Amino acid sequence: MSKKKYYVVWKGHNPGIYESWDECKKQIHGYQDAVYKAFPNMESAKAAYEDNYYNHIGKNAPGKKVDKDLIKKTGLPIMDSISVDAACNTVNKRMEYQGVDTKTGARIFHKGPFEGGSNNIGEFLAIVHALAHCKNNNINKPIYTDSFTAIKWIYQKKANTKVIEQEHNKELFNLIKRAEKWLQENQWKNKILKWETAAWGEVPADFGRK
Numbered sequence: 001m002s003k004k005k006y007y008v009v010w011k012g013h014n015p016g017i018y019e020s021w022d023e024c025k026k027q028i029h030g031y032q033d034a035v036y037k038a039f040p041n042m043e044s045a046k047a048a049y050e051d052n053y054y055n056h057i058g059k060n061a062p063g064k065k066v067d068k069d070l071i072k073k074t075g076l077p078i079m080d081s082i083s084v085d086a087a088c089n090t091v092n093k094r095m096e097y098q099g100v101d102t103k104t105g106a107r108i109f110h111k112g113p114f115e116g117g118s119n120n121i122g123e124f125l126a127i128v129h130a131l132a133h134c135k136n137n138n139i140n141k142p143i144y145t146d147s148f149t150a151i152k153w154i155y156q157k158k159a160n161t162k163v164i165e166q167e168h169n170k171e172l173f174n175l176i177k178r179a180e181k182w183l184q185e186n187q188w189k190n191k192i193l194k195w196e197t198a199a200w201g202e203v204p205a206d207f208g209r210k
Contacts, residue, residue: 006045010053010105011035017045035208052105052204070199077200078193079103081142082130085205086122093117095172097126099133100205102144109133116169121176123150124159126205128179131188144195146203151192157183 007024009015012034018024021038028034035053039045048056079102086097096112109129112122123145130143145151153159158180165173195203202208 003040005038005040006042007036007038008045008049008053008056009034009036010049015049017042017049052103070196074196074199077102077144077195078142081144081193082108082134083144083195083203083205084123084126084130085146085203085207086119086126087207088117088119088122089113095119095122096207097122097129098205098207099126099130099143102204105204114169114172114175116163116166117172118161118163120147120149120153121159121161121163121172123147124153125175125179127151127154127192128182131186131190131192132182134190135186135188140189142191142193144193144203146195146197148194151194154183154192 004019005021007018007021009018009024009027012027012031014027016027018027024036024038028036037048037053037056039048081102082099083102084097084099086095088095093116094113095117096110096114098110099108100106101108111125111129124147127143127145127150133139134141134143159176161176163169197203
């Protein structure tokens with residue numbers, strides 16, 4: 001006889017704790033970027049539900065091996081910050097990006113999916129979106145990304161992508177041009193920092209599709 005499990009749904013039609021897989025499945029079926037996980041008892045499920053989901057998913061899950069020497073080298077992330085990430089389907093090249101509050105995981109913005117993109121393009125656009133959001137709202141918080149390439153493009157003020165502009169991805173390239181123009185015409189105080197995945201686990205804005 002299988003042991004009873006409790007299912008935490010952080011992102012779904014109705015986030016909460018469910019006592020059966022069937023009930024959990026109703027909350028995640030058809031919900032884009034649903035985030036959920038099974039726990040062995042109600043106590044651990046409640047604790048996880050009240051916490052940021054990225055502390056319990058993938059590399060961030062309790063019990064995963066932590067490289068303490070690496071953490072000593074990198075330090076800990078600044079939680080009062082914004083984290084961004086992008087996801088690109090390797091088959092159909094549909095790309096989307098988002099930004100979240102690093103501490104709470106609350107989504108600040110989400111754009112896409114766009115046709116004919118790449119992960120680096122998404123990361124680049126996400127950083128610019130976060131910069132514009134901060135400037136418009138007078139926010140001086142660090143912005144984390146796990147993409148060295150996107151950081152380089154930001155300071156070059158140009159997305160040096162190998163993706164070719166075509167009819168199906170014109171909307172995306174219009175966004176790229178707008179982002180480049182914004183970088184050329186604006187200044188910002190926000191630090192753009194590399195999220196150290198090897199030490200800290202997945203970036204909080206991760207789409208959870210790995």
